[in-house]
Amino acid sequence: MAKNSDNDKSITIYDIAKEAGVSPSTVSRVLTNSANVRPEKRDRIKALIEKYNFRPNALAKGLSDTRSRVIGVLMADIRNPFYAALYVACENAALARGYRVILCCSLGETEREIEQLDILKQQSVEAIIQIGGRVDAVITEPAYIAKAKQIAEKLPIITSGKIDEVPCYRVVIDANEAVRLLTEHLIELGHERIALVGGRLDVISTYEKYMTFCKILKNHGIPINKRYVYEGRYDYDAGYEGVKELMAMREKPTAIIAINDFCAAGVIRRLIEEGYRVPEDVSVVSYDNTYITNLTFPKITSIDYDYDTLGKMLADTAIDVANGESVPTFRRVMPSLVVRESSARRNGGKT
Amino acid sequence: MAKNSDNDKSITIYDIAKEAGVSPSTVSRVLTNSANVRPEKRDRIKALIEKYNFRPNALAKGLSDTRSRVIGVLMADIRNPFYAALYVACENAALARGYRVILCCSLGETEREIEQLDILKQQSVEAIIQIGGRVDAVITEPAYIAKAKQIAEKLPIITSGKIDEVPCYRVVIDANEAVRLLTEHLIELGHERIALVGGRLDVISTYEKYMTFCKILKNHGIPINKRYVYEGRYDYDAGYEGVKELMAMREKPTAIIAINDFCAAGVIRRLIEEGYRVPEDVSVVSYDNTYITNLTFPKITSIDYDYDTLGKMLADTAIDVANGESVPTFRRVMPSLVVRESSARRNGGKT
DNA sequence: GCAATATTTGAAATCGGTTGCAAATCCATA
DNA sequence: TATGGATTTGCAACCGATTTCAAATATTGC
Numbered sequence: 180m181a182k183n184s185d186n187d188k189s190i191t192i193y194d195i196a197k198e199a200g201v202s203p204s205t206v207s208r209v210l211t212n213s214a215n216v217r218p219e220k221r222d223r224i225k226a227l228i229e230k231y232n233f234r235p236n237a238l239a240k241g242l243s244d245t246r247s248r249v250i251g252v253l254m255a256d257i258r259n260p261f262y263a264a265l266y267v268a269c270e271n272a273a274l275a276r277g278y279r280v281i282l283c284c285s286l287g288e289t290e291r292e293i294e295q296l297d298i299l300k301q302q303s304v305e306a307i308i309q310i311g312g313r314v315d316a317v318i319t320e321p322a323y324i325a326k327a328k329q330i331a332e333k334l335p336i337i338t339s340g341k342i343d344e345v346p347c348y349r350v351v352i353d354a355n356e357a358v359r360l361l362t363e364h365l366i367e368l369g370h371e372r373i374a375l376v377g378g379r380l381d382v383i384s385t386y387e388k389y390m391t392f393c394k395i396l397k398n399h400g401i402p403i404n405k406r407y408v409y410e411g412r413y414d415y416d417a418g419y420e421g422v423k424e425l426m427a428m429r430e431k432p433t434a435i436i437a438i439n440d441f442c443a444a445g446v447i448r449r450l451i452e453e454g455y456r457v458p459e460d461v462s463v464v465s466y467d468n469t470y471i472t473n474l475t476f477p478k479i480t481s482i483d484y485d486y487d488t489l490g491k492m493l494a495d496t497a498i499d500v501a502n503g504e505s506v507p508t509f510r511r512v513m514p515s516l517v518v519r520e521s522s523a524r525r526n527g528g529k530t
Numbered sequence: 531m532a533k534n535s536d537n538d539k540s541i542t543i544y545d546i547a548k549e550a551g552v553s554p555s556t557v558s559r560v561l562t563n564s565a566n567v568r569p570e571k572r573d574r575i576k577a578l579i580e581k582y583n584f585r586p587n588a589l590a591k592g593l594s595d596t597r598s599r600v601i602g603v604l605m606a607d608i609r610n611p612f613y614a615a616l617y618v619a620c621e622n623a624a625l626a627r628g629y630r631v632i633l634c635c636s637l638g639e640t641e642r643e644i645e646q647l648d649i650l651k652q653q654s655v656e657a658i659i660q661i662g663g664r665v666d667a668v669i670t671e672p673a674y675i676a677k678a679k680q681i682a683e684k685l686p687i688i689t690s691g692k693i694d695e696v697p698c699y700r701v702v703i704d705a706n707e708a709v710r711l712l713t714e715h716l717i718e719l720g721h722e723r724i725a726l727v728g729g730r731l732d733v734i735s736t737y738e739k740y741m742t743f744c745k746i747l748k749n750h751g752i753p754i755n756k757r758y759v760y761e762g763r764y765d766y767d768a769g770y771e772g773v774k775e776l777m778a779m780r781e782k783p784t785a786i787i788a789i790n791d792f793c794a795a796g797v798i799r800r801l802i803e804e805g806y807r808v809p810e811d812v813s814v815v816s817y818d819n820t821y822i823t824n825l826t827f828p829k830i831t832s833i834d835y836d837y838d839t840l841g842k843m844l845a846d847t848a849i850d851v852a853n854g855e856s857v858p859t860f861r862r863v864m865p866s867l868v869v870r871e872s873s874a875r876r877n878g879g880k881t
Numbered sequence: 882g883c884a885a886t887a888t889t890t891g892a893a894a895t896c897g898g899t900t901g902c903a904a905a906t907c908c909a910t911a
Numbered sequence: 912t913a914t915g916g917a918t919t920t921g922c923a924a925c926c927g928a929t930t931t932c933a934a935a936t937a938t939t940g941c
């Protein structure tokens with residue numbers, strides 16, 4: 180049961196070397212495939228490696244060649260399916276290129292995230308992927324900026340968001356397109372009284388969504404009603420509370436864009452509790468297309484980000500930069516709309 | 531933007547030493563607090579550490595003192611909220627004791643999981659927490675056993691499940707108690723025709739649940755109907771399909787125990803589609819108490835495992851064992867029942 | 882003020898790999 | 912068979928910490 184005492188020592192390159200009757204350098208060479216080794220010896224060494232199931236110590240390797248082959252992924256909370264999906268996508272992409280990934284979750288605490296930037300550096304990661312800007316944590320505190328700046332001087336930072344004043348590589352979802360897809364989807368279904376639920380306008384990404392939303396309405400000649408914007412957190416409760424407020428209005432919205440799937444679930448729940456039918460009376464759509472969209476009834480129409488592609492782009496950018504290749508500092512990926520059951524043509528139903 | 535070229539080199543203990551006019555050993559001593567250092571020097575060194583925000587290279591540290599202060603966590607899929615919750619709990623507990631955590635997800639592929647056992651060892655983790663036995667992946671293939679056995683000789687393995695033939699420390703949820711809580715909850719509500727949906731009986735943990743379930747029914751003098759068991763995967767579809775089959779029967783069940791929350795969501799969906807009301811016509815309960823229980827309508831009555839406690843126990847066990855402390859090889863944690871909206875007293879309703 | 886003891890300190894070895902350089906071995910050609 | 916160039920190999924230094932051991936310095940008691 181390995182009480183961490185007895186035969187703890189692992190096999191090293193020296194053991195292999197001795198048994199093969201060669202020098203450690205030679206073993207290293209076959210390990211890394213970095214130079215020719217006489218076939219006869221090579222086979223002998225390989226056999227031993229096989230026999231003992233030898234794996235070079237990753238710590239030592241990282242130390243000596245100063246290439247740790249590890250990248251760090253920093254995000255708010257892996258329990259959020261949006262992040263989890265992206266994490267797995269990044270990891271798969273990294274793995275495919277021989278890199279490992281270290282995960283750090285700030286859980287929304289700025290201080291912890293600052294700490295984690297240091298930890299990642301300490302772990303000799305070759306690059307940091309910061310997946311952020313999507314949750315309540317508004318990480319723009321000066322202390323965070325300062326630390327990120329400091330780190331960014333040593334290590335490339337790749338972000339799916341945006342870190343003020345900090346030079347980093349950005350791989351972002353085209354938010355304008357996302358807003359457009361949702362808004363025009365609803366407009367095509369005949370909706371004009373469209374409400375926005377959840378998210379805070381002092382979060383840049385949310386604010387941008389709002390602005391685009393207004394622009395699109397204007398383009399379609401639909402009047403903008405500021406009362407149709409319910410600011411809140413990025414969770415279920417925000418949706419639930421938002422509906423309470425919106426449906427108490429005289430001119431009730433006929434469609435709601437929730438800031439994410441969690442929020443949409445809250446929206447739907449409250450609507451149903453109040454006796455509205457979704458989507459017959461009110462259409463509900465949201466961003467993220469996590470599996471939550473399939474768990475509610477009705478299933479939610481949502482914006483999909485193609486997590487695999489996005490994750491791969493993040494990881495590839497990180498690894499390319501780490502390898503000194505020149506990489507565009509800005510990339511965007513296009514979202515798409517997945518229509519499910521929660522959105523439908525507007526009817527004359529109850530107002 | 532750190533193109534991984536220019537001033538890549540980080541500050542080392544030597545730099546600090548030189549500037550402080552002392553030897554590296556001395557710096558190391560203040561770093562690890564392992565011996566006295568004259569206050570004057572100590573302050574000087576600490577100031578420099580502060581000034582440069584110096585953090586000792588974790589690779590070098592791990593290499594030299596052969597204590598990596600890292601434990602590995604191996605699970606099927608972090609995108610599953612059950613695992614995610616447990617992971618975060620483990621990580622927090624580990625962090626609190628100065629340990630870091632490396633996450634590996636097998637994504638249900640046995641081969642990948644085998645590979646990851648090697649990777650973790652290669653990373654010099656001090657212990658491996660294997661959170662498993664809960665999903666479709668029935669990891670009992672001989673190759674896996676063999677590898678786990680091999681690893682277990684070098685490294686302590688702590689599991690929330692059970693790995694055949696492999697000696698490991700176990701921290702498990704009392705499944706009997708979980709089954710009992712659910713079953714008696716339903717019986718108290720007047721249900722006798724209780725169905726089991728999802729899960730495969732050739733998965734040991736599922737089989738054990740089934741056996742306990744039967745025993746409890748018998749204790750209450752309720753006849754066992756084998757047709758009320760719908761085997762399937764551990765997901766939404768299993769629940770959805772299960773209901774289709776069960777509700778086609780003559781004597782329909784009045785309550786359903788789903789193998790987990792995903793499955794329960796499918797169960798509820800299908801019931802509603804078929805015109806049943808939950809819980810008025812059919813009660814639905816499940817295991818895991820993930821946040822999914824709050825997203826459905828009605829919210830799901832589910833078994834909670836107290837993830838924080840479980841995670842802490844796993845992490846503490848891992849760290850204690852790694853530190854050579856003697857630790858019980860078996861621990862159990864008691865689950866509890868969280869009653870929500872999906873279960874109610876049986877009524878005479880439609881059969 | 883000096884010996885004896887206690888505390889600080891630094892030199893050097895170590896952890897387990899990689900790699901530059903020079904020596905050793907190989908092969909082909911003259 | 913000797914000669915030259917190309918391959919293969921091993922030695923030794925290095926990556927950045929920790930730690931043992933002995934030397935240097937400080938403190939104490941007399």
